[in-house]
Amino acid sequence: MDKPIIKVDNVSKVFEIPHESRNTLKSYFLHPFKRIGKERFYALKSVDFEINQGDFVGVIGRNGSGKSTLLKILAGIFEPTKGKVHVNGTLVPFLELGVGFNPELTGRENIYLNGIILGMTRKYVESKFDEIVDFAEIRDFIDLQVKNYSSGMVIRLAFAIAVEARADIYLLDEVLSVGDAGFQKKSLEKMLSLLSNGATGILVSHNINDVKKYCNRVILLKKGEVVFDGPTDEGIKIFESQMGLMSEE
Amino acid sequence: MVLHTKANHRDLLIELIRTNFKLRYNNSILGFFWVLMKPFLYFLMLFVVFTAFRGGEASAEYGANLLLGIIIYTLVNEGVIFGMHALTDLAGVILKVNFPRQVAVTSAVFMAVVNFAFNTVILLILAILGSFAPTIEGFLYFVFILSMTIFALYSISLFSSILLVKIRDLHHIMELVMQLVFWGSAVFYSIDDMSGAFGQLIRLNPLALVIHASRKALLEGDIIHVKAMIIMSLMSLALYFLGNLFFKKNIKRIAEFI
16 A cells, blocks of 8 residues: 555644734734734635655645645645644645745846755755756846746746755646746646656646646545545546536526 | 755755845945945944044044944844844745745844954954954953854844734834944943943943943953853843744744734
């Protein structure tokens, strides 16, 4: 039996949304004893699943179903309110590619900064520098400040850095449809080659065709709860029937 | 390859300091020379003004005392302000990647230390010009005081970096507090000249004692305020342990507030 590389054990995430914001000293001093009501929003409710090494799992669901929150919990950015997440390997998040870039720095400087933030050593980034630049197709612009790059160039560069992390697990949030058609094909091939070498992928996407094509399993979320966890085709059918019902409603 | 190793944490610290440094002086004509220019121009301004107040008598001794006071105050001011902004300055990254957040605080305080190291060049020039010649004991005592001050700055930043995320106007308050600290830290005067209730009050300010002890140690080779420095070291240590607990408890949910 395959050993789970990720184990999500009864995880819930609650966001407490105050009825009014209280982030200035004035608000603390003027009404020190005032109780501010809070709305408790369950982004995830008792989510339970395991993912084995080499799996490519699609996480699908409508907007606000908890997909991105789940990815952020797996990435260690958010802490679960209840339950535990066990990750047995290195992990690289592909969440909103290029957001961590500093526009004032050059492409070259951002490669080092971003690579190191993702967990690589400077020496390793140095050894992979040419591969990153070539993959991103930005050699002529490498010493230009990133603020002068097109959005496509930024995303290509961010993707090229992140894939070089050679992690055990890749968290992909809508990243297989970035860049132009040529880059999409190239990035997909790269990702598939990493997965065929034993890496594990978790893909959040609204593009059902991508999920159908590449994922061997689907987790369907609805209002923070797992309503289906199993074969891709079956999960997509349920999701599509839900969507159909909702549009009929 | 293995991610997030100790070597990576070291590289991350260096890279964040390097980036901070580049960004702070990016697009300015004099660039990094502002690190040296700022305290030096500040020194010139205060030197001219207070020499005039003192009856127009310009002495090298007063100059050396004033310069050392300014450099130490600049270290503390920058350490407090940079440290407080350590997490908010990296908000974009904190929301997308899980990396050891404490490195952000360390790099911010380190940035102030790097600036201080550059500023000591001015002190060296002063030494070469013959204004003072530190003794070995005095120099070592100065290094001890400095280490304790940097440690205290780091410990304070463990609190303030988290608090700024939750109380945004802390930034404005700290700017005012640091102005007050400047006037009350014997930067442009000496504790020895202060008497009465105000003098007593000034002597309760740890930074005033740090500046006074540093001046005496480095410029005259005298070792003073030893008891106060030991008490401050112990307090810094306590602050560090409390700050660490506070930081570890609150950092887990920081991405939800930032």
